[in-house]
Structures are given as structure tokens and as C-alpha cells.
Amino acid sequence: MALIVQKFGGSSVADAASIQRVAKRVTETKTAGNQVVVVVSAMGDTTDELLDLAAAISDSPPNREMDILLTAGERISMALLAIAIHELGTDAQAFTGQQAGVITDTSHGNARIIDVSPSRIQRVLEGGAVAIVAGFQGVTQHTNDVTTLGRGGSDTTAVALAAALGADVCEIYTDVDGLFTADPRIVPAARRIDRITTEETLEMAANGAKILHLRAVEYARRYGVPIHVRSSFSLNEGTLVTDADPEEGPMENPIISGVAHDSSQGKVTVVGVPDVPGKAAQLFEAVAAAGVNIDMIVQNVSEQETGRTDISFTLPADQSKAAKEALEATATELGYQSLSYDEGVGKLSLVGAGMRSHPGVSARLFGALRDAGINIEMISTSEIRISVVTRSEDLDSAVRAVHTAFGLDADEVEAVVYGGTGR
Amino acid sequence: MALIVQKFGGSSVADAASIQRVAKRVTETKTAGNQVVVVVSAMGDTTDELLDLAAAISDSPPNREMDILLTAGERISMALLAIAIHELGTDAQAFTGQQAGVITDTSHGNARIIDVSPSRIQRVLEGGAVAIVAGFQGVTQHTNDVTTLGRGGSDTTAVALAAALGADVCEIYTDVDGLFTADPRIVPAARRIDRITTEETLEMAANGAKILHLRAVEYARRYGVPIHVRSSFSLNEGTLVTDADPEEGPMENPIISGVAHDSSQGKVTVVGVPDVPGKAAQLFEAVAAAGVNIDMIVQNVSEQETGRTDISFTLPADQSKAAKEALEATATELGYQSLSYDEGVGKLSLVGAGMRSHPGVSARLFGALRDAGINIEMISTSEIRISVVTRSEDLDSAVRAVHTAFGLDADEVEAVVYGGTGR
Numbered sequence: 001m002a003l004i005v006q007k008f009g010g011s012s013v014a015d016a017a018s019i020q021r022v023a024k025r026v027t028e029t030k031t032a033g034n035q036v037v038v039v040v041s042a043m044g045d046t047t048d049e050l051l052d053l054a055a056a057i058s059d060s061p062p063n064r065e066m067d068i069l070l071t072a073g074e075r076i077s078m079a080l081l082a083i084a085i086h087e088l089g090t091d092a093q094a095f096t097g098q099q100a101g102v103i104t105d106t107s108h109g110n111a112r113i114i115d116v117s118p119s120r121i122q123r124v125l126e127g128g129a130v131a132i133v134a135g136f137q138g139v140t141q142h143t144n145d146v147t148t149l150g151r152g153g154s155d156t157t158a159v160a161l162a163a164a165l166g167a168d169v170c171e172i173y174t175d176v177d178g179l180f181t182a183d184p185r186i187v188p189a190a191r192r193i194d195r196i197t198t199e200e201t202l203e204m205a206a207n208g209a210k211i212l213h214l215r216a217v218e219y220a221r222r223y224g225v226p227i228h229v230r231s232s233f234s235l236n237e238g239t240l241v242t243d244a245d246p247e248e249g250p251m252e253n254p255i256i257s258g259v260a261h262d263s264s265q266g267k268v269t270v271v272g273v274p275d276v277p278g279k280a281a282q283l284f285e286a287v288a289a290a291g292v293n294i295d296m297i298v299q300n301v302s303e304q305e306t307g308r309t310d311i312s313f314t315l316p317a318d319q320s321k322a323a324k325e326a327l328e329a330t331a332t333e334l335g336y337q338s339l340s341y342d343e344g345v346g347k348l349s350l351v352g353a354g355m356r357s358h359p360g361v362s363a364r365l366f367g368a369l370r371d372a373g374i375n376i377e378m379i380s381t382s383e384i385r386i387s388v389v390t391r392s393e394d395l396d397s398a399v400r401a402v403h404t405a406f407g408l409d410a411d412e413v414e415a416v417v418y419g420g421t422g423r
Numbered sequence: 424m425a426l427i428v429q430k431f432g433g434s435s436v437a438d439a440a441s442i443q444r445v446a447k448r449v450t451e452t453k454t455a456g457n458q459v460v461v462v463v464s465a466m467g468d469t470t471d472e473l474l475d476l477a478a479a480i481s482d483s484p485p486n487r488e489m490d491i492l493l494t495a496g497e498r499i500s501m502a503l504l505a506i507a508i509h510e511l512g513t514d515a516q517a518f519t520g521q522q523a524g525v526i527t528d529t530s531h532g533n534a535r536i537i538d539v540s541p542s543r544i545q546r547v548l549e550g551g552a553v554a555i556v557a558g559f560q561g562v563t564q565h566t567n568d569v570t571t572l573g574r575g576g577s578d579t580t581a582v583a584l585a586a587a588l589g590a591d592v593c594e595i596y597t598d599v600d601g602l603f604t605a606d607p608r609i610v611p612a613a614r615r616i617d618r619i620t621t622e623e624t625l626e627m628a629a630n631g632a633k634i635l636h637l638r639a640v641e642y643a644r645r646y647g648v649p650i651h652v653r654s655s656f657s658l659n660e661g662t663l664v665t666d667a668d669p670e671e672g673p674m675e676n677p678i679i680s681g682v683a684h685d686s687s688q689g690k691v692t693v694v695g696v697p698d699v700p701g702k703a704a705q706l707f708e709a710v711a712a713a714g715v716n717i718d719m720i721v722q723n724v725s726e727q728e729t730g731r732t733d734i735s736f737t738l739p740a741d742q743s744k745a746a747k748e749a750l751e752a753t754a755t756e757l758g759y760q761s762l763s764y765d766e767g768v769g770k771l772s773l774v775g776a777g778m779r780s781h782p783g784v785s786a787r788l789f790g791a792l793r794d795a796g797i798n799i800e801m802i803s804t805s806e807i808r809i810s811v812v813t814r815s816e817d818l819d820s821a822v823r824a825v826h827t828a829f830g831l832d833a834d835e836v837e838a839v840v841y842g843g844t845g846r
Contacts, residue, residue, distance in 0.1 A: 016476060016479035016480050019480060020480060050499065053439060053499070053503055054502075054503065054506055056439035057439050057442065057443060057503060057506050057507045057510060058506050058507065058509065058510040061506040061509065061510075062505070062506065062509050064516065065502045065505040065506050065509070065515075065516070065517055066502070066506070068498060068501065068502040068505075068517050068519075069498070069499060069502035069503065069506075071498065072495040072496075072498040072499045072502075073495075075491060075492070075494065075495040075498060076473065076476070076492060076495045078491065079477075079488045079489070079491040079492035079495075080476055080477065080480060080492065082485070082488040082491075083477055083480050083481050083484040083485065083488050083489070083492070084480045084481065086481065086484065086485050086488070087480060087481040087484075092488075093487065093488070094488055094491050096491075098567075099567060099568075144521075144522060145522075
């Protein structure tokens with residue numbers, strides 16, 4: 001008998017019919033002889049509707065009250081799912097984050113889990129019932145105030161519960177069959193990845209692959225929880241994210257796991273920055289203080305005659321306003337000449353744990369892009385990743401060219417079930 | 424400085440604009456120098472929408488999970504109200520029934536409050552903020568499972584909190600100006616009642632006046648909490664429900680407080696019941712076991728030649744199916760000849776604490792109905808109430824005739840603000 005944590009996102013429980021389909025899947029897992037804990041997000045658009053209601057009342061609602069508001073969504077979906085499972089003849093009880101023992105810090109809206117004490121969930125499992133747990137939420141340690149975990153919160157809840165319960169696997173259900181070597185909407189020949197390490201998954205997620213959230217993967221990495229990413233629309237095997245050695249098959253990692261891309265990037269160029277020690281630090285301190293996550297940085301060689309240089313950096317496009325404001329507010333101290341903002345950039349990232357022991361990967365990458373006539377504007381690398389910035393209109397063909405160049409294309413294009421937004 | 428508990432029902436918080444209006448009223452009470460606790464119901468139709476969702480999934484959902492589902496509604500309204508008050512510059516925090524210390528028994532769907540420990544609410548009030556509390560809900564003592572209080576639950580929450588906090592008054596906001604001597608939709612000359620005892624209010628509520636719920640009034644009676652029923656659409660004084668002696672004015676109660684009516688009644692007649700000892704007890708035991716609330720009972724004089732009699736009783740129309748099934752299931756044991764069901768009945772009740780010391784009230788009531796040409800089918804009385812059953816098509820004119828006969832008509836018809844369903 002295995003203990004399985006299953007997580008279903010908002011699109012999997014968007015209406016009564018979807019909830020009944022999820023209930024059927026949960027019941028099948030249970031009657032196959034497993035203990036089952038289900039983590040569930042709010043139904044479809046519930047969260048957006050609640051945000052709209054709050055926005056109609058206030059531009060700056062207090063975070064504590066927003067968390068109360070937003071957790072109403074999971075309350076609805078978890079109760080309905082428990083009712084649906086019960087209707088299929090299997091005992092099921094729903095629990096809030098608090099009842100499931102999910103303790104967080106007090107950062108309303110973006111809380112961190114500091115402890116999970118799922119004794120009540122364990123009792124329910126021992127009693128033979130399915131436990132449904134509200135994702136995305138916890139409770140503060142001393143005041144019992146409800147908190148939300150921010151983006152990717154339900155995935156994180158699922159992995160954290162799986163860790164605390166010592167689950168055999170944490171199944172993350174989505175609307176695709178797993179992780180792919182590239183986004184199948186761009187690369188029809190993309191293949192489903194059978195097995196991938198957490199480190200590679202982190203690089204893929206950090207560089208635009210939207211299926212799994214960074215925080216959940218980090219949690220899984222730290223506590224050794226295997227994640228099985230699979231489709232709620234099929235019974236196909238999905239992608240196993242794990243650092244454990246495979247029981248069979250080659251011990252070697254494939255050189256390349258996949259090609260991630262991110263079209264939601266912007267590029268800021270600060271023109272004519274005085275080339276004196278400490279200026280760059282001052283500049284990025286100002287940007288960091290505005291909460292902007294900088295990705296790649298390029299600094300041109302200083303012009304001898306002017307003693308000035310240009311500094312460019314990329315960032316998520318939706319943070320460009322904050323970055324611009326921070327730079328303008330410190331324009332006098334920084335002493336630069338002008339600011340420019342480029343929305344037309346995209347980022348391609350080649351990820352693979354085997355890269356460490358295989359030289360020549362970057363040469364092949366640059367060659368593939370050259371052959372496809374695509375210009376590289378910036379480059380950054382980690383031990384297991386190479387990222388390049390291109391014109392955004394070149395991004396899709398760049399992804400296809402690189403995917404082919406590294407032999408990732410499927411022999412035949414699989415019938416990929418793909419739809420929705422992949423949230 | 425007074426401590427005031429204000430309760431707003433679903434129609435008062437139906438949308439963002441309504442919530443902002445309530446926030447304004449709360450803020451005015453607070454800035455006038457009072458401590459304010461607000462109890463709030465779910466927004467408008469939220470509860471019905473949640474019930475529809477559950478009904479789409481199951482005909483018999485488990486009660487525990489239904490309570491989780493239904494309490495999502497208050498979670499939304501309480502958070503939005505706190506946000507709206509905050510937006511007006513007054514500090515406000517929202518609390519669940521659990522956080523407010525509302526402990527109940529484990530009867531999911533119709534739980535009874537067994538204790539209220541509002542220490543957290545007290546701290547918030549002492550800190551100068553407004554406390555918003557979710558109505559209609561509590562939490563079980565040992566398992567921390569959320570419960571709902573059933574019909575009238577938010578009124579009960581408000582009165583129970585007022586009692587536990589030692590509040591000066593519990594204001595129940597509704598869409599009318601208070602309690603009236605009769606339903607103004609039927610009797611345009613009905614007057615607002617300034618002051619009424621809990622005993623009279625209980626009789627009015629039990630006999631069809633829909634503004635206040637029985638349980639809340641019973642709670643107020645037991646703990647001596649004054650209730651002020653008033654409109655959320657005006658600043659007018661409403662009706663004070665209290666057993667305290669008035670500080671000024673006559674100590675005598677008026678003879679008659681008002682005329683209640685109930686058109687949602689049905690009448691069951693069991694024809695040809697063997698007139699032997701214990702038969703009536705057996706009959707009503709069967710009906711009571713089906714959860715039916717019987718109101719009035721009439722037993723005809725037995726016919727000597729057959730040794731049989733007819734027994735009629737009234738009940739809420741929506742319980743007639745249950746009563747009929749219970750009687751049919753025990754038809755053999757009871758030995759009656761046939762059943763008949765009459766949907767065309769209505770009940771008029773004349774309520775007044777002064778009735779005790781004033782004979783002749785029933786004579787005047789029967790005279791007024793005779794003069795209006797209205798036939799009386801059944802009669803029942805308590806110490807402070809006389810009820811009669813009439814044909815339902817006669818009910819409205821009966822209420823008007825009685826209202827006039829007891830001198831309750833306003834000299835001039837007041838401009839009564841009246842609308843909606845009075846929930």
C-alpha cells in the first residue's frame with residue numbers, strides 16, 4: 001500500500017463536472033489500495049473574481065484581509081470535491097491548511113511554510129478515508145491567522161504535505177502529459193521527458209517552463225520527495241522529477257533535458273554610466289530595492305574618451321515599470337545619461353545535467369543559432385544551463401532550431417494533449 | 424463610550440456598493456466614540472449559489488463538508504467589509520467564528536452555541552480597531568471543525584457575541600425600519616413599534632413575523648441583551664426589543680403589540696380515527712418522529728354510532744409531505760379511514776403582553792372577524808397571544824380588520840421604507 005499525494009489545480013476543478021472527474025480519479029487511486037491525500041486549488045476563475053471584488057473597494061487592501069478573502073476559493077473547491085468523492089461511495093473529509101497543520105510565517109500574501117504537522121490527516125488516512133486539503137494556504141503560528149503562500153502555493157502545499165507524511169510520491173496533475181523537451185505549442189516534435197532531476201527542473205522552471213513552480217521543486221529537492229507530473233485528462237505516465245537513482249536503465253543523465261523559453265522578458269539599458277568603481281553596485285542596489293528580479297547583465301567595454309559605459313539587464317517585463325521608476329528616482333546619484341527600454345526580447349535556455357561532463361555544448365548551440373540566422377544579444381550560463389537573449393520575433397524559430405540540433409525531436413510527433421494556460 | 428454589536432444580513436452586503444455603504448455606517452458609529460463589533464452574513468445570493476453547486480454533485484452531501492462549503496460565503500463578505508472600512512481610514516480586522524471564540528456542539532448544519540470566548544475580539548477593540556465577525560458559523564470544541572448555526576444563525580451570532588462582550592446593544596440591520604404592528608405590505612396603516620418585550624417578539628416571530636429569528640430572541644431574553652432592529656437604508660430609530668423597564672414613559676405594556684400572520688400553513692385532517700384512549704398520542708408520535716412541527720390541533724366530538732372521530736392539525740406547508748408519509752406508513756396501526764390535506768389556510772395571531780390583565784380581547788377579535796364576514800376554522804391561545812386559522816384568501820382582509828379593531832392603525836400612514844424579502 002502506497003501513500004500518494006495528488007494535487008489538482010484550478011482548471012481541473014473548474015466546474016461540477018470537472019470536480020466529478022477528479023473525484024473519480026481519486027476514488028480509483030484509493031480503491032487500487034492506496035492511501036490518498038488530495039490537495040486542491042480554487043475553482044477556475046474564483047480567485048480572479050475575488051480579486052475583482054476587492055479591487056472595486058480598495059486599491060490597497062490590507063494583506064491580512066486579502067488572505068481571508070482569497071482562501072474562500074479553496075474552501076469551496078475542497079468541500080465540493082469531498083462531497084463528490086463521498087457520492088462515489090468513498091469516505092472523504094476536507095481540511096483547511098490550519099486543520100492539516102500547515103504552519104507559516106506571517107508574510108500575508110506570500111507566506112513561507114515553517115512547519116507541517118499533519119497528525120489529523122494521518123488519523124483520517126488510518127481511518128480509511130481520503131483527506132482533501134486546501135492548497136495555497138496555511139496559518140500563522142501564534143495568532144492562527146490564515147495566510148496564503150503566493151504563486152505556486154498549491155504545488156508547494158502538496159509537496160510539503162508529501163514530505164511531512166513520508167508519501168511515496170506527490171502527483172501534480174495538470175492539463176499536459178508532463179514536462180516536455182520544449183513547449184509543444186512551439187515545437188510540435190517536442191517529447192515528453194520520462195525522468196528528470198530536480199536541479200534540471202529548477203533551471204527549466206526558472207527559465208520559462210511553466211508547469212511546475214520553483215518553490216515546490218525546491219521543497220521536493222530538499223526533502224527528497226519524488227514528483228510525478230501528469231495529466232488529469234489521461235491515464236498516461238507523466239514525468240518523474242526525482243534525484244533518486246533509477247531502478248533500471250542507464251545511470252547516466254542525458255546531456256540535454258530540454259529547451260525552455262521565456263517571451264515575457266524585457267531589457268533595460270542604462271546609457272552613459274560613469275565608469276567608476278561602485279557605480280554598478282549602486283545601480284543594482286537601487287533596482288533591487290524596488291523588488292525587481294534581474295536576470296542577465298551585460299556591461300559594455302568603457303569608452304576611453306568619455307569614461308562612460310552602457311549597462312543592460314533583462315528582467316520580467318511586468319517589473320520594468322518598477323525598475324524604470326527606481327532608476328529615475330536615483331538618476332542624479334547614478335549620473336547616467338539616458339535610459340532605454342526594449343520590450344522585443346526573448347530568452348532561450350538549454351538545460352541538461354550532462355552538460356557538466358560534456359564540453360562543446362555551447363559551441364553546438366551557437367552554431368545552430370548561426371545556421372538559423374538568429375542573432376544572440378546576451379549570454380549567461382550556469383553549470384547545467386546556457387541561456388541566450390534573442391529578438392522576441394526570433395524566439396520560436398530559435399527554440400525549434402536548437403531542439404533539432406540537440407537531437408531532441410521525436411521520431412514521430414506524439415499525439416500531445418495540450419490545451420489551456422498550463423497554470 | 425458604548426460597545427455596540429451591529430449585524431448586517433446578506434441583502435445589506437449584496438455587492439461592492441452595498442458593502443461600502445455598510446462600511447460608512449460602521450465607521451460613523453466608530454468615530455462617534457463607540458467600540459464596534461460587526462457581524463456579517465454572506466453576500467446576497469452566495470449561499471444559494473453554493474447550494475446549487477453542491478446539488479449538482481450530490482443529493483445527500485455530508486453535513487460536515489456542507490458546512491465547510493457554506494462558510495466560504497461569510498469569509499468573502501467579512502474580508503471585503505474589513506477592506507472597505509480600512510479604505511475609509513478606520514482600522515478593521517475580520518475574524519472567523521473560530522477566531523471569535525464561537526464554540527458549538529457538533530450538529531453540523533444546525534449547531535447550537537455552547538460557549539463564546541471572545542478574548543481576541545476584546546483585544547482588537549481595546550486596540551482601537553473595528554472587529555468584523557463571520558455570522559452563522561462556529562467551531563466544534565474538540566476537533567476544530569467548522570459548523571453552521573442554521574436559520575437565523577447570523578442574528579444568533581450577533582446576540583451571543585453581544586452577551587459575551589457585555590455590549591450595550593445589539594443592532595440588527597434589515598431592510599425595514601423595525602418591527603411593525605402588522606406587515607406593511609398588507610396593512611398600509613401599520614405602525615413601527617418603538618419598544619417591545621422579548622416574549623411578545625417571540626410570539627410574533629413564531630407566528631409569521633419574519634424580521635427577527637426565534638433563536639436570537641431567545642438568546643437575548645436569556646442573557647438580557649437589548650436588540651435594536653433598524654434599517655440599513657436610513658438613520659431612523661427602529662424597534663427596541665428589551666425586557667428592561669423603560670427609563671421614561673409608561674410602565675404599562677400596551678394591550679396589543681401587533682398582528683402577525685402566516686400564509687405558509689397547511690392543514691392535515693385524519694378522517695375516522697378510532698376514538699379509543701391513546702390513539703391521538705400514537706398519531707402525533709408518528710408525525711413528530713418525522714420531524715414535523717405541529718401547530719394547532721382540533722379534534723371533533725366523536726360520532727356515537729361509529730366510535731370514530733376526525734383529527735385536524737396545522738403545520739408549515741413545506742412539512743406536509745413528511746407528515747403525510749409518516750401517517751401513511753403507520754396507517755394500519757392507527758386504523759383511520761382517510762387523509763385529507765388542505766393548502767388553503769392561513770393563520771392570524773394577535774400578540775400583546777397586556778392581554779394577561781385585560782379580559783375581552785378574544786371577544787373583540789372574534790367580533791371584528793365576524794363583522795368582516797370571515798369564518799374561523801381553528802383557534803389556539805397562549806397567555807399573550809390568540810391565533811385563528813382562516814381561509815387563506817381571507818387572511819389579508821382579516822389582518823386589516825383586526826389591526827383596525829384594536830386601534831393599531833397609524834393616524835396618518837407613515838412613509839414606510841419597505842422592500843425585499845425581509846430576510
